[in-house]
Amino acid sequence: MTAVVHATGVQKSFGNHPALRGVDLLARPGEIVAITGPSGSGKSTLLHCLAGIVRADRGSITVAGHQLDAIGEEERSKLRRNEIGVLMQFGHLVAELTALQNVALPLLLRGESRASAAQRARTWLDRFAVGDLADRRPTQVSGGQAQRVAAARALVTEPAVLMADEPTGALDSLAGEELMAQVTLAARARGTTVLLVTHDARVAAHADREVVVRDGLVVGPPRARGAGGPSVTAEGPVAPGSPA
Template identity: 55%
Template sequence: MTTTTAPNTAPGAAARDGALLAGLDLHKSFGPTAALTGASLDVLPGELIAVLGASGSGKSTLLHCLAGLTRPDAGTVGYRGADLWAMSDAARSALRRTQFGFVFQFGQLVPELTLLENTALPLRLNGQRRRPAEQQAREWLERLDVADLAGKRPGELSGGQGQRAAIARALVTGPSVVFADEPTGALDSLHGERVMALLSAAARDSGAAVVLVTHDLRVAAYADREVVVHDGRTEDRGRLL
């Protein structure tokens, strides 16, 4: 695969000028098991990055550290120039509600809520009134081609429909960064391609950057840049042509 920048390996990597989000020289262990051993990754505004690696390589741990879900043992995570892990828990939680969006492998929609209520949930948690929140949520469901299912609950949906709703929920707040952890892992290839096409198009339309963890090269083909995680370290393969 042809690239336009030279490979960059951590530790010792520096964030690029204008980086929106940057994790530098990250280390994380779970008991005696080292998950990250000097991983670095930075994200420019609007960039879609595929984080590749074998199972157990540390790619999901890297995403969780960048998203403020898992505290690294060493290293730094900066978001818009602020140290993510120097923030209070409340400030970091607010950041995840307003500036970050999340799409997980199995959607993780609230089973008791309708699709419309699930999509509006981040807005409601931020204090928005129900009617405008649901109107905004409905617009996103329309963009993701599932507005006709707005009154259904997650148990009544196919996997692909649920993932499209999860993407709508991730983007409804207008986040700067969307973290997607194996978003097509539970789907067949046809539905996986459809979900990735919708995710990449919707993110680009909204201006959100995407950090996408996957082991599927077909999914990674939607990215602007590939970063490979191996034994807890990163290799930046550069911008794709």
């Protein structure tokens, strides 16, 4: 099966500090992969490189058939509009826009009509149980509600991959669990690949498998989530007796 995300030998430094020291990672269509590790391990930097937000210094990254190290910023921005949904810890909604306008914005940016964008935005707000907040601005809703709006915005374009960086980090446990249940349901219904950076074991439990990053490297064989699952590596399932 063709990978949606394939990274090999990814390196990134900030000044003299190596944040990533040669990371390999592969995610297949419809997979939910948790990227875990301690603070400062490089997991968020890895996600930002995979999303094309930060350019890696070395290595190769291919997302939805596009090699990021071979295209410029304009092409990477277009890729994020069409193939990559991004969900950050604090949502980053546009304060001046209503929930409906925030969710419709990615569709408008890629040329969809206002009527069509508004209709699709309402559908996604309803899927995240915040349709009744369509006309409210971010300052008029709770943190959990705002993050649901942000999740709807990240998925409204029906991207090939959703990249989420600590999406529940600013929420209480109940709001975080509700958000992850809704994100997981929406992703599985559409076969969307999800790369999920988290330090929370309860959030990682929603994933099919877990990749652990420490000191800028993937360490050990990544773990399948759930009892009785196959052993896995960063490149997917491993048959019994096969090398990791």
